[in-house]
Amino acid sequence: MINYLKKLFSAGGGGTAEGKSREDEKNFDLLKYDGIRAMRMGKADYAEKCFARALEIRADAETLRCLASLYAGTGRGGEAVEVLTRLVEVEPDAADVMVTMAGLLYAADDYDGARRQAQAALAVDEGNAEALLALGKADWKLGNELEAIADLTRAIGARDGYAEAVLTRAEVLAAMRQPTEALADIETALGIDGENEQALMLKGRLLAMTGDVAGALAAWDALVAVNPFNFDAYVAKAGLLTDQGKAAEAVAVIDEALELSSAIPQLYKARGRARLALGDKDGAAEDVRKALELRPEDAVSIDGKFSNKPMEFDNIVGIFK
Numbered sequence: 001m002i003n004y005l006k007k008l009f010s011a012g013g014g015g016t017a018e019g020k021s022r023e024d025e026k027n028f029d030l031l032k033y034d035g036i037r038a039m040r041m042g043k044a045d046y047a048e049k050c051f052a053r054a055l056e057i058r059a060d061a062e063t064l065r066c067l068a069s070l071y072a073g074t075g076r077g078g079e080a081v082e083v084l085t086r087l088v089e090v091e092p093d094a095a096d097v098m099v100t101m102a103g104l105l106y107a108a109d110d111y112d113g114a115r116r117q118a119q120a121a122l123a124v125d126e127g128n129a130e131a132l133l134a135l136g137k138a139d140w141k142l143g144n145e146l147e148a149i150a151d152l153t154r155a156i157g158a159r160d161g162y163a164e165a166v167l168t169r170a171e172v173l174a175a176m177r178q179p180t181e182a183l184a185d186i187e188t189a190l191g192i193d194g195e196n197e198q199a200l201m202l203k204g205r206l207l208a209m210t211g212d213v214a215g216a217l218a219a220w221d222a223l224v225a226v227n228p229f230n231f232d233a234y235v236a237k238a239g240l241l242t243d244q245g246k247a248a249e250a251v252a253v254i255d256e257a258l259e260l261s262s263a264i265p266q267l268y269k270a271r272g273r274a275r276l277a278l279g280d281k282d283g284a285a286e287d288v289r290k291a292l293e294l295r296p297e298d299a300v301s302i303d304g305k306f307s308n309k310p311m312e313f314d315n316i317v318g319i320f321k
Helices: 002-010 017-040 044-057 061-073 077-090 095-107 111-124 129-141 145-158 163-175 179-192 197-209 213-226 231-243 247-260 265-277 281-294 296-302 313-320
Strands: none
Touching: 017 044, 017 061, 044 061, 061 077, 061 095, 077 095, 095 111, 095 129, 111 129, 129 145, 129 163, 145 163, 163 179, 163 197, 179 197, 197 213, 197 231, 213 231, 231 247, 231 265, 247 265, 265 281, 281 296
8 A cells, every 4th residue: 555655646647537536536535544544553754645645636624634633743733723724614614623723822822813713613603612711711811811701601601510611710710819719619620520630739829829828738738649740739838838937848848759750850949949948058059050950941040140160149049939
């Protein structure tokens, strides 16, 4: 099959129009299904060639979906959007395609584009929960917080147990400094999925915001119990302990995390901050150096003065922010 297709990629047309039409349809099927097989086997380059050549013969919805999926799966979101735009021309009522485009545009920080695609999906299917979620997320990023709340409330109403929409609304409410309302949504999300890591992380942050230190620490402990490798939880816990004057406990928390992985720069930053609070300047400087070895771009946090020379502490404090 592959040898045949190699010839096909370089073959020219010929014969009568009717014969060419039959040959095109035969070649289309061969290209399309060989591309699908290649994609399933992880041969992305060959699959792309098959799909592209098939689409030169005919704009087929399934082939366009396959090519868009291939592009999205290989980090080529912009090209996936181009293909999906062609697909909408073939299937103008395909709300799911518009929602997918909204997600890809959102991931590319094109929030205006994401909003337009979500609205287009809703014009086709006004009760589409995923489109309402996409619209809410785009509105949030565009600074339309009240509109985002309204969008997300509609999404929650459109689908029972829509944890992602509930959790997104909690994030918007948290950003609006409405912790009580946000915590209510968090508890709803955890009622749907008690091990949702994002919900547990946000719960801890909201409880810390309200001054419930014990509750915040308990939420992050629950998160670590679900996933011992969630290093954000260790960092958050250490930060709160340091703020509460319990820097020694914070160091112990980070030491525990470093036993799991010694390659996470934010762990060293968190321990450096705690060590600095304890007056251990040498230990803090050591942690700063290690953090910067792992992520050199953070050097700009130190007033642009980081070097291999001994550091002055008025210059390194910025990295702990």
